[in-house]
Amino acid sequence: MSATRMRHHWTIADMDRARTRALAEATGLPHIIAQLLLQRGAATADEARHYLQPSVAHLSDPFSLTGMRAAVERITQARDHDEHVLIFGDYDVDGIAAAALLINGLKRFGLQRVTHGMPLRLTEGYGLNAEHVAVARAEGVNLIITVDNGISAHEAARRAKDLGIDLLITDHHAIEEGLPEACAVINPKQDSPDHPARNLCGAGVAFKLSMALNGTPNDLDIAALGTVADIVPLTGENRIIVALGLRHMARYERLGLSKLAAEAGLSLRDISSEKIGFQLGPRLNAAGRLNDGRAALQLLLSDCPIEAGRIAAALNEANEERRSIERGIFEAAVEELDACFDPRQRSIVLARRGWHVGVIGIVASRINAEYNRPVVLIALDEEGVGRGSARSGPNFDMMAALTECQEYLERFGGHRSAAGLTLAEEAVPAFRSAFEAAALRQLGAGELLPELTVDVVASFSQLDGALLKTLEQLEPFGHGNPAPIFCSAGVELVPSSARIIKDNHLRMALRQGDVVLSAIGFFMAERYFTEGLPSSLDIAYIPQLNTYRNETSVQLLLKDYRPAED
Template sequence: MIAQPPPPQKRWITKPFPDSVEQRSAIESLTQSLNVSPFLAALLVQRGVYNYDAARVFFRPEIGHLHDPFAMKDMDRAVARLKRAMQPERQEKILIYGDYDVDGTTSVSLVYGFLKNYHPAIDYYIPDRYKEGYGISQQGIQWAAENGFSLIIALDCGIKSIERVAEAKALGVDFIICDHHRPGTELPDAAAVLDPKRDDCDYPYKELSGCGVGFKLLQAFCQHEQIDIQQLYPYLDLVAVSIASDIVPLTGENRVMAHHGLKYLNAAPRTGLKALIKIAGFSKELDITNLVFGLGPRINAAGRIQHAKAAVQLLLAESEEEADGFAMAINKHNNSRREFDSSITEQALAMIRQNEAMLSAKTTVLYDATWHKGVIGIVASRCIEHFHRPTIILTQSHDKAAGSARSVPGFDVYEAIEECADLLEQFGGHTFAAGMTMSVDNIDAFRQKFEEVVSRKITDEHLTPLIDIDLPLDFSEINDKLVRILKQMGPFGPHNMQPLFMTENVYLASDPIIMKEKHLKISVKQSRSGHTITAIGFGFAHMADQLRRGMPFSICYQVEQNVFNGNVSLQLMLKDIRI
């Protein structure tokens, strides 16, 4: 039997304390102008908030902070082509085409749901994940041409669809592309290509989701047609779901749209999302985490298990009865997805653990023809939780090997895959996630080359799980005001993560308690006689035997409010423990 390596110890990296002359001056100024502690002021300065005006923008994101949509390259062309299609004398048929994931289905629901109020000759199309694959498909173009559509608005896809857009043009079908993925060296010959990541696009914010780009198109359309922009804002609930689920940075425009989208979700969600919230069992105010782990996976499950059109039908549902029906069906798909996810993850981890070469590799590339294509991206993420390295999970699809890649913080997996392009038939994606198709015969060669490329670029730091700590925190600073202000720093996500703190030399105030055989509950104090506070560690039951009364240890954690049976208390959510 091959000896299993111990799990790597996590790296604790504490961000530098803001200590320059400018930063210390900013801390002093914020302490006075905001009436907060120097500790909270330092936390804000760490996030680039240096003065009262910046703090006002940070804590109160306003719709007015959104950029002019016409600053995006080709936006004028996109609106002109859309307007021409909608002219009464032309009445062109418009097809809204989107990818089958959360970003794609929310994009289609947004653009179709809004434009159908102004143009009756409109429909939508979601490709079948298994029959057509990712992006713009030949089948989709053929269907559009045969059914008389002369304009396709492609959302969350299309930036690399050079051949497909050319085929469509030959059939008399124009494209407006709204994408946020990295372009190749050539752009499609479309009526307009909206993508803030275009090299020639000066748009000031580059990190929009696909749904976010669709929102900017509608924002520009409203401005051009002098439509009351207030009619568009309720659709921000869909944009918030896309931002959360596509794991784009929670900065700039994304933060503004997520902030207001969450407000709509919590105050007056659309009928379909209301049904999904109910079936997910959420009773408290929703945050980004609820969208990432509660709503997003359910919306995604429609396309993973059957067809993503069901997700759009749910998001566009007008009656509660109709919405409840779609939500129940999607929830069943999500339960099936969980079963596939669990069994395939077990198989994948066993393959790694039983192979000495795989155990010592810098990458994971696994293939099984029987694995369900709809969950391989999730399985890749699960493998990274156990073996912290770039991972690609492949399965068979139409006599080809189709794969999903996931990366580790700080390592660009897309660039590594790009160096293996000679072995691939197609690929696309982001820094931390990508998809690809290759000949089954190329899998071994790809595995070898990918390992060589990654080994050349990756560092030991990339391969060690990282805990990014904001600041050391003294327990005396933990109070209701701290928690209240920390909550206002959301919505949290990439580049604006929930603050993580570290305290050294803490002690047990009582014996550890194991909950449900997996989780750890401890009472801790900062000195042998100090004030105690409860700390919860999910999945930390294995640490109970290592903790002893009177023995100092260090913890990193988030500070949260616990509400139980009407009682409110402060508690620490443990992220790691060091003896």
């Protein structure tokens, strides 16, 4: 069973023909682009121009965030009194990017004594703790600034107060237990739900603080890196940051990122959000997933080509190790599911000794995509303690389900689609049963088909180079702003055109009227072998421009197909 092989439940987005026509006439854009802009909230000509041409002027005022003025005042005091400031980050890409942003920002602001720290994933876990504060006190730190963590660090905040260290928290995670005691807390979750910065990641919050200190939007490339890697919605302010950051990354080619891109076989000159998400992000994440993210931070800060090249090579090697570990866990999980999976079950809970706690989240996401139901993977240690990662799709509230099962958990936390948890090994069977019951209540019985939202119904004759070039202006695509999915009905399979590419992928030629287009379906070979292809199809796809031997043509990236409806 695979998400790429499974049939989907198609939903066709509504189209307001009158508003689409009016926006197209007001902007001179094709009707399809006007329709997509309306779906993304751009209802007027000015809003459409802002969406298609994001600029620094469209960023919100950093001082509109609660706590920003107090934070700037305290940092100004630290500069004026030559205080020792510790930036305390996290081991994932967002935390690493946030730390790099603020280290650079504080130095631009004139602070001389700035150091950084982060926890070790496997031995210390997430976030600032009381022991970190004690070490900071011994090192003469006057002010600790957290990035991408701290909003739940109540014990650490109390220890800092007892030891006479000021604490400034910058974070973006949910506020569940009130605010820790600190001289300032910057977290967009404090502000109104309609605040333009509401969905910033940790790097985005650090970017705002740096901008408030220095008055200029520096290090946009690092802000974009953290935003894409943290999978926050690429809408509103986040989309602006990433759009501007991609341009910055391509133009200035930061040394560390350039070396890392070379290890991945990429050039920053044609960087995209997809390449950050699937190539750069995993390599920066690899060291932190296996234990220590400091090397990735040093790479972002390095101005030495030899050092940057050495670190990039080491991160690439760590990523290969991470992939090997991930592959082993995934294969073991699928082997177990092949033996015992029942399509009627609503959830998957697997536990095993020896699984790497830093990698099970990635594997849980893959299994969720493969089986289209919520997944919890649990790594058991030798003392019988299980640390789990939970992942789900948009139609399931993971935190609500875990709350129903909390009597079997020692602790848990996260958000709607991803969470972490800890439980005793002997509690796993009872938790599995309770979680299955919670999943059944949310998802109901019957076949679980993944959802596929079609944005535009179009004919092949509308898919020309000019349209697709304009379509590129809707980028960057990613979580919350996916590439638009088109649908064309009643297309014909060109006889004898279907063929298998590299054992897994399906390529074919499709005709509608006088237009013939090439289409490719990644990982659709098995579906083709088991179901075949009808001669007349409805297809869902992403249209792309494909250049081969200096010739550019329209190619369709298939997402699903079905027999043509009469």
